[in-house]
Amino acid sequence: MKLAHQLAATAATLALSCGVVFSAAAADHTLRIQTHYAPETVSGKLAQQFVDDVETMSGGRLDIEMFFSSSVVKSVETFDAAASGILDGDMTGGAYQTGKNPAFQFVGDIMGGYDTPWQQYAWLYHGDGFKAANNLYNEYNMQLIGWWIYGQESMSSSKPIAGPEDLKDWKFRSPPGLETEIFAELGASPVVMDFTEIFTALETGIIDGADASGLANNVGLGLYDLVSHATYPGFHSMPSDHLAIRKDAWDALPEDLQRIIEVSMQKLAFQTALTFEVKNNEAAAAMRAKGVTLYDWSAEDRADFRAAAQKAWQGWADKTPEARALVDSHTAFLKTLGLVK
Numbered sequence: 001m002k003l004a005h006q007l008a009a010t011a012a013t014l015a016l017s018c019g020v021v022f023s024a025a026a027a028d029h030t031l032r033i034q035t036h037y038a039p040e041t042v043s044g045k046l047a048q049q050f051v052d053d054v055e056t057m058s059g060g061r062l063d064i065e066m067f068f069s070s071s072v073v074k075s076v077e078t079f080d081a082a083a084s085g086i087l088d089g090d091m092t093g094g095a096y097q098t099g100k101n102p103a104f105q106f107v108g109d110i111m112g113g114y115d116t117p118w119q120q121y122a123w124l125y126h127g128d129g130f131k132a133a134n135n136l137y138n139e140y141n142m143q144l145i146g147w148w149i150y151g152q153e154s155m156s157s158s159k160p161i162a163g164p165e166d167l168k169d170w171k172f173r174s175p176p177g178l179e180t181e182i183f184a185e186l187g188a189s190p191v192v193m194d195f196t197e198i199f200t201a202l203e204t205g206i207i208d209g210a211d212a213s214g215l216a217n218n219v220g221l222g223l224y225d226l227v228s229h230a231t232y233p234g235f236h237s238m239p240s241d242h243l244a245i246r247k248d249a250w251d252a253l254p255e256d257l258q259r260i261i262e263v264s265m266q267k268l269a270f271q272t273a274l275t276f277e278v279k280n281n282e283a284a285a286a287m288r289a290k291g292v293t294l295y296d297w298s299a300e301d302r303a304d305f306r307a308a309a310q311k312a313w314q315g316w317a318d319k320t321p322e323a324r325a326l327v328d329s330h331t332a333f334l335k336t337l338g339l340v341k
Contacts, residue, residue, distance in 0.1 A: 112309025
């Protein structure tokens with residue numbers, strides 16, 4: 001009996017020791033990442049699943065501290081915060097960085113380009129896009145890990161937005177970059193503001209509408225408690241939200257942990273496109289029942305927008321060699337898909 005007690009005590013000590021070792025290993029690698037999405041949105045929940053996947057598959061060796069709703073720095077400042085060491089990773093989007101180099105527009109929001117997330121992913125993984133994009137990121141001490149694309153965005157408005165004629169003098173929140181030029185040319189009045197400021201700006205009437213996110217995310221943000229008009233299905237914008245990690249932080253990770261992050265990112269990409277295919281349609285039905293009017297622009301109006309957007313591409317492509325390289329790469333791939341002539 002005494003021997004049994006001794007063995008039990010020894011087993012307990014060993015178990016505790018193993019637990020200590022596990023805890024120490026868990027603290028070996030930590031990544032602090034910020035996203036602009038709130039945790040209650042569909043994208044926020046998917047980001048949390050990504051965190052759980054990485055931590056589980058790494059056996060607790062890699063801890064990710066996720067900061068939601070741009071709680072550390074403003075959304076547009078996330079990239080710099082990661083590159084400088086305030087954070088380790090940026091889970092917003094490349095289009096926020098067009099002030100650094102216009103080329104970021106074409107890895108962030110390729111307006112008037114692809115119709116579906118799958119086409120856009122195809123350029124990244126099968127159109128030599130990843131190499132071209134990552135070369136750009138590396139110039140700023142960042143490593144592109146991958147994209148998560150929820151599909152076409154929906155514009156939300158306090159007044160009808162049935163076609164291009166309704167854009168005249170329409171004051172709306174726009175992300176920085178190419179979008180402001182395209183919509184200004186079409187007669188709208190874009191106002192660049194942070195993602196986190198949209199709700200208050202709509203609530204106070206500073207803006208008439210907003211280009212925020214996909215329909216389901218817009219519901220999560222509470223936008224349709226304030227406005228009752230939206231475009232759906234969307235057509236104008238399909239952002240490639242990214243995960244980018246500071247280059248030295250990425251290089252310091254063991255290869256197996258890098259592989260776990262990459263695989264988890266590809267799962268996030270798949271689940272994001274798949275989930276929003278369902279969630280956006282569910283949201284559309286719920287919003288119609290609530291009295292929100294959804295506008296599906298005609299094929300002719302969509303074609304006019306795509307033509308205007310791709311004309312604007314060329315002006316941006318001439319700004320830097322990196323922008324020209326990315327525009328030419330997209331154009332060549334779009335031709336293979338039959339989306340442009």
